[in-house]
Amino acid sequence: MIFTLSSYNVIQYLQQADLCSSEDGASAKRLPETNNKNANLLVTLKGDRTLLVKQEHQIDDNRIPQEFFKEWLFHQLLQQFPVLGNIAEIASLVLHFDEKNSILVRNYLSEYFELRKFYQSSDIYPLEITTAIGSSLGVLHRATFNRREYRDFMATAPQGQFRYQYYNPAQGIESISSDIFGKVPTEALKFYALYQRYESIEGAIAELAAAWKPCCLTHNDLNLENILVHSRWNQLDNCLVRLIDWEACAWGEPAFDLGTLVASYLGIWLESLVVDTSLSLEESLQLAAIPLEILQSSILALIQAYLSAFPMILEYRRDLIQRVVQFAGLVLIQNIQKSIQYGRYFDSIGIYILQVAKDLLTKPQESVMTVFGISESEIVRPFAKLTKLPQANKEQNLVRLFNNKSRLRGC
Numbered sequence: 001m002i003f004t005l006s007s008y009n010v011i012q013y014l015q016q017a018d019l020c021s022s023e024d025g026a027s028a029k030r031l032p033e034t035n036n037k038n039a040n041l042l043v044t045l046k047g048d049r050t051l052l053v054k055q056e057h058q059i060d061d062n063r064i065p066q067e068f069f070k071e072w073l074f075h076q077l078l079q080q081f082p083v084l085g086n087i088a089e090i091a092s093l094v095l096h097f098d099e100k101n102s103i104l105v106r107n108y109l110s111e112y113f114e115l116r117k118f119y120q121s122s123d124i125y126p127l128e129i130t131t132a133i134g135s136s137l138g139v140l141h142r143a144t145f146n147r148r149e150y151r152d153f154m155a156t157a158p159q160g161q162f163r164y165q166y167y168n169p170a171q172g173i174e175s176i177s178s179d180i181f182g183k184v185p186t187e188a189l190k191f192y193a194l195y196q197r198y199e200s201i202e203g204a205i206a207e208l209a210a211a212w213k214p215c216c217l218t219h220n221d222l223n224l225e226n227i228l229v230h231s232r233w234n235q236l237d238n239c240l241v242r243l244i245d246w247e248a249c250a251w252g253e254p255a256f257d258l259g260t261l262v263a264s265y266l267g268i269w270l271e272s273l274v275v276d277t278s279l280s281l282e283e284s285l286q287l288a289a290i291p292l293e294i295l296q297s298s299i300l301a302l303i304q305a306y307l308s309a310f311p312m313i314l315e316y317r318r319d320l321i322q323r324v325v326q327f328a329g330l331v332l333i334q335n336i337q338k339s340i341q342y343g344r345y346f347d348s349i350g351i352y353i354l355q356v357a358k359d360l361l362t363k364p365q366e367s368v369m370t371v372f373g374i375s376e377s378e379i380v381r382p383f384a385k386l387t388k389l390p391q392a393n394k395e396q397n398l399v400r401l402f403n404n405k406s407r408l409r410g411c
Ligand SMILES: Nc1ncnc2c1ncn2[C@@H]1O[C@H](COP(=O)(O)OP(=O)(O)O)[C@@H](O)[C@H]1O
Pocket: 033, 034, 035, 038, 040, 052, 092, 106, 107, 108, 109, 110, 112, 113, 114, 225, 226, 228, 244, 245
């Protein structure tokens, strides 16, 4: 029987783990669940110290998943290899991991806010923030790129279990069975039907999966809930942002992390679409309450900061920009599926997003302009002189996947 944490027993648990004492005047509260996977408790201690205590839920057969193990392993990697010290600054310190009960304790960063909430409440998209995210990610990928000792370390398995297989995120939606009828809204069924009708999507995902080359440490879940921004971001020169929730981190594909971020920004635009039966997709895209141009500037600042921190990646991934666009399309589709699975509200915007995502996946070269607002060669040109790669070569090596001349509609 696994010990279950609650706001009643968490303080005693922390005292036994030597993370606080009876003089700390600790108080605990449960945070609303963001997913069905784990419970989060916030414990406030004397002297403005706050801890976030997380416990993974048990799954049916009395087992608990071991996702926290990966975050713990990442933390151990930073301890084991002091040369990675600067990476610790972009994350949040892990203080304790209890493998048996799957409990993880993190330092809670009270001065930071979730980036999604920041955008929702301020409705501004400062380039300083996306620049900070791009350089933090570039630093992480560059510092770990092709380093066998880090790769082997990250392949450590929890006690008594097998080593992790590399996880290839380029996966489509599994074929749906008839028991889905009645469980999901009609609009969601339309989404599945349309997805299955677009054969080109499956082809593009298969190609993305085949091209997948794990080469550095990746976060693998860079949505806007897992990025924190400092409350005084406009007065700081560094540590503007922190990347949290490293439960999915692994040896992986850099374009996937970038694609996930791009999908988050495109998602802000797409979720602000005006949907009406009298409007075409093109009209809806143009009438979005948050215009694409605003998000394009943020996405461009992000990729430019990333490439400034890690220009060498262009020597190894000549098709990086197009792969990023494809992964962004894939993540948009995966996000819709997650929304349906978790029973969140689903409406026809999901259908519109699928159509945009399809273009990103199947026509990446044409879609670069839509995503970044400038062409692929304009993006990489300033960094070409920082790498050994001649510009002409780079153009030749761009893989043209589909011979479709049309640009993404509405853009
Ligand atoms: N170290 C931290 N400092 C401040 N806020 C945090 C920290 N860790 C998590 N949070 C907040 O708690 C939320 C849930 O934490 P997270 O680790 O992402 O768990 P989940 O697995 O539930 O997504 C985050 O989205 C963020 O708002």
